[in-house]
Amino acid sequence: MKCYVIPTPQGIDSLILVERPDPAPGLRQVLVRVRATSLNYRDLMTIQGSSARAAPKPDLVPLSDGAGEVVAVGAGVGRVKVGDRVAGCFMQRWPGGAIDDAATASAMGGAIDGMLTELALLEEDGVVRLPDSLSFEEGATLPCAGVTAWHALVEIGRIKAGDLVLVQGSGGVSIFALQFARAFGARVIATSSSAAKAERLRRMGAEAVIDYRATPDWDKEAMTLTGGRGADLIVEVGGAGTLPRSFQAARIGGKIVVIGLLSGMAEVDPMPILRRNLHVQGLYVGNRQMFEAMNRAIEANRLKPVIDRVFPFAEAKEAYRHMKSQTHFGKIVITHGQSEH
Known part of the structure; x- marks a missing residue:
């Protein structure tokens, strides 16, 4: 072979x-x-x-x-x-x-x-x-990006209809997270630096897309878009470069699932976790049972x-x-x- x-x-x-x-x-x-x-x-x-x-x-x-x-x-x-x-x-x-x-x-x-x-x-x-x-x-x-997004939203996030999910960028995990969130009836805000990608994200169901280069303080924009409440769940793919802003974009008591380090590693101030009572959890893909549950949802919702x-x-x-x-x-x-x- x-x-x-x-x-x-x-x-x-x-x-x-x-x-x-x-x-x-x-x-x-x-x-x-x-x-x-x-x-x-x-x-x-x-x-x-x-x-x-x-x-x-x-x-x-x-x-x-x-x-x-x-x-x-x-x-x-x-x-x-x-x-x-x-x-x-x-x-x-x-x-x-x-x-x-x-x-x-x-x-x-x-x-x-x-x-x-x-x-x-x-x-x-x-x-x-x-x-x-x-x-x-x-x-x-499906095996990495799909299962990771499912683990973040369903197993950890326990999302339900009406929840607000924030996804970062348009890579595999973020796209799957958007699709799964919409399938559960959740609302989605996305970030992107590309106008063309932002338009595609909107067509897929994102109700708003924040240009993080034009708006470096995208966490403040996310709070504005949510009426000052913040996101119920943030799918964090950036790492040290974005995690501090995710702390500020989540609602009090919200969840941040850390699944990537695209912007590198550095020391992060943990004070917002305490002050805002945040639930921050890392994950490493997921198990076979999660994969099988995800596949049933994909089949039922005819997701592509x-x-x-x-x-x-x-x-x-x-x-x-x-x-x-x-x-x-x-x-x-x-x-x-x-x-x-």
Whole structure:
């Protein structure tokens, strides 16, 4: 089989295509022919050697997110069968409950090999069936960005109709968060520095979009837009550069879910957390049960993931470069064969 590996993370050009023997499934394992994968900001950090998490394994096969069909199963497998359309879970050994060390040690595209390959050997408990309404390309966008947004809004945020959710930018997690919030009847305010992206966010249901470059004090604008109350839930993707403003844009007693560090790390004053009685929680994607619940909601609401651009397998480096350009809206996908998109 052909697969991409990162011998040493030294930038996008360190990605190389190699040939490896086809794997065979063992006890409670499934072999998946990968049809599509998608990129996350984590993947760019990994290949550049700038990840804040543990160093990736040597000769890593990158990308946590992928979808395809089961082509073989090992002994003891009962959850899926040959021919099923599935996506791999970000963490192969986190079927449910709270996260633990075993789960984080099974994170694909980092701790273990990922999905940028023709054939992927996955745990039986580490796959979910795709909604029938989604293509492989659409299904490949779900394992990290989709599940992260679901975890933030539903599992932690407990959103309900009429709640106000603030999302930052137009990356994969933020777009999924907007879609899920609207599906639950919640209101959404978004931030963006692009007029074109702002218009797309409005068409998707955002009732207001704040240009954070034209309005650096976007937290004050968010308070104005909410009549001085603030957001019930903020999906925080920026880190140190945006977290202090999120503290001020949340309502008293509001929730801030920290899921990214796009603007870097630095010391943050915790006083607003105390003064405003804020609930601030970090999360690391989500478990398989969350993934399955999200898929049921996607099917029921006929939601479609937003795909910015699809690259062929041979142009994987170009997909990374497109991610690095930060011009995308939604997800960047690599197709491993005939495209369904």
